[in-house]
Amino acid sequence: MSSTAFLFSGQGSQKPGMGVDFIEASENAKKIFDTASDILGFDLAEKCRTADETELAQTVISQPAIMAVSLAAYETVKEKGISACALAGHSLGEYAMMTAAGMIDVPDAFRIIKARAAAMQKCAENSDGAMYAVRSSDTAMIEKICSETEGYVVPVNYNSDSQTVIAGESSAAEKAAAKITELGIRCVKLKVSAAFHSKLMQQAADDFYDSIKDFGFRVPQIPVYSNISGKLLEFPDDIPARLAKHIVSPVMFTSQLHAMQESGIDTFIELGPGKVLTGLVKKTLTDVTAMNIENSTTLENALEAGVK
Numbered sequence: 001m002s003s004t005a006f007l008f009s010g011q012g013s014q015k016p017g018m019g020v021d022f023i024e025a026s027e028n029a030k031k032i033f034d035t036a037s038d039i040l041g042f043d044l045a046e047k048c049r050t051a052d053e054t055e056l057a058q059t060v061i062s063q064p065a066i067m068a069v070s071l072a073a074y075e076t077v078k079e080k081g082i083s084a085c086a087l088a089g090h091s092l093g094e095y096a097m098m099t100a101a102g103m104i105d106v107p108d109a110f111r112i113i114k115a116r117a118a119a120m121q122k123c124a125e126n127s128d129g130a131m132y133a134v135r136s137s138d139t140a141m142i143e144k145i146c147s148e149t150e151g152y153v154v155p156v157n158y159n160s161d162s163q164t165v166i167a168g169e170s171s172a173a174e175k176a177a178a179k180i181t182e183l184g185i186r187c188v189k190l191k192v193s194a195a196f197h198s199k200l201m202q203q204a205a206d207d208f209y210d211s212i213k214d215f216g217f218r219v220p221q222i223p224v225y226s227n228i229s230g231k232l233l234e235f236p237d238d239i240p241a242r243l244a245k246h247i248v249s250p251v252m253f254t255s256q257l258h259a260m261q262e263s264g265i266d267t268f269i270e271l272g273p274g275k276v277l278t279g280l281v282k283k284t285l286t287d288v289t290a291m292n293i294e295n296s297t298t299l300e301n302a303l304e305a306g307v308k
Helices: 020-025 027-040 044-050 059-079 093-100 106-125 139-148 170-182 199-212 239-247 253-262 276-284 296-304
Strands: 004-008 086-089 129-134 153-160 163-169 187-189 267-271 289-293
Touching: 004 059, 004 093, 004 276, 020 027, 020 044, 020 059, 020 296, 027 044, 027 059, 027 106, 044 059, 059 093, 059 106, 059 267, 059 289, 059 296, 086 093, 086 253, 093 106, 093 239, 106 199, 106 239, 129 170, 139 153, 139 163, 139 170, 153 170, 153 253, 153 276, 163 170, 163 199, 170 187, 199 239, 253 276, 267 276, 276 289, 289 296
Parallel strands: 004 086, 004 267, 267 289
Antiparallel strands: 129 163, 129 187, 153 163
C-alpha cells in the first residue's frame, strides 16, 4: 500500500492564471482567496486571473498568491478523498505546509505571509544580491569554490542530487558561477532580486520576527518535515524564531526527500503552481511516484492514476 506526502510549492513557481480552476470548482478553495484578499487589502483572485508575469513576480503578490493556490489545491484534493501522511514545503511552501497541518489557521497564515513578503521585499530593495542554480551533484566542489571566492557567496538551496543553488553578493555570486562554468558545469542565473536564504536577508529576518513573535502555533496534526534540519520537525519549538531563521538558512530539501522516503513514503504530490518540486523528487529519489496538482487537468490525472 502506498504512503503519500504532499509537497507545497515555493517562490518562483507563480504564473498567470494560476488557481482559477480551483476557485471555480470548490467553494472551500474560493474561501481561501476571499480570506487572503480581506487581509491583504487587494483582490488576490483577480491578480491571479489578470496580472502578467512581471506583476506576479513582486514578492508582496507572489508569496500570498502561491500560498493561496497551494491551499486551494489542498482543499480540492481533500474533497476528492486524497490524503497524506506527511507534509513538506520548499521555502515559502512551509507556510502552506503549516496551515495544512493545522499549526495555524488560514487568516493567521495570510497575516504572517503578508509580513514575510513585506520584510523580504524591503530587504531586497536595499541589497545587491543574486542567485544561481548549479547543475551538479558535486556539492563539495560547489562549497569549496564559494568559500574561495572573494566576497560573500554560499550554497543556499540543496534542491536535489543534481542541483544546488548558490546566493550572495552579486559580484561574488557571478564570480563563483563563472568558476563553476569553467569546469563545464551549467549555471543558470535565477530571476530573483535578492540572495534569499543567505545572511544578506538578515534585516528581513529581524523585521519578520518582530511582526510574528506573538503568534501562537499549534502541534501539527500531520507530521511535517523542516527545511532547516531536513528532518521531521520536533515539537514544541519556538516557531517564530525558527521561521525568522528560515529566511537566512539553507533549504535542505534533498535531505527532506531522503528522510521521507526512509520513513516509508513512496508517493509525492506537489500542490501549487508548476511542477518544480515534482522534478526535484524525480531527480533525487528512485522507486517513487511523483506528480503535481495545479489545476483540474492535473487533478483528474492524479485521480485516474489511482492516488488516494
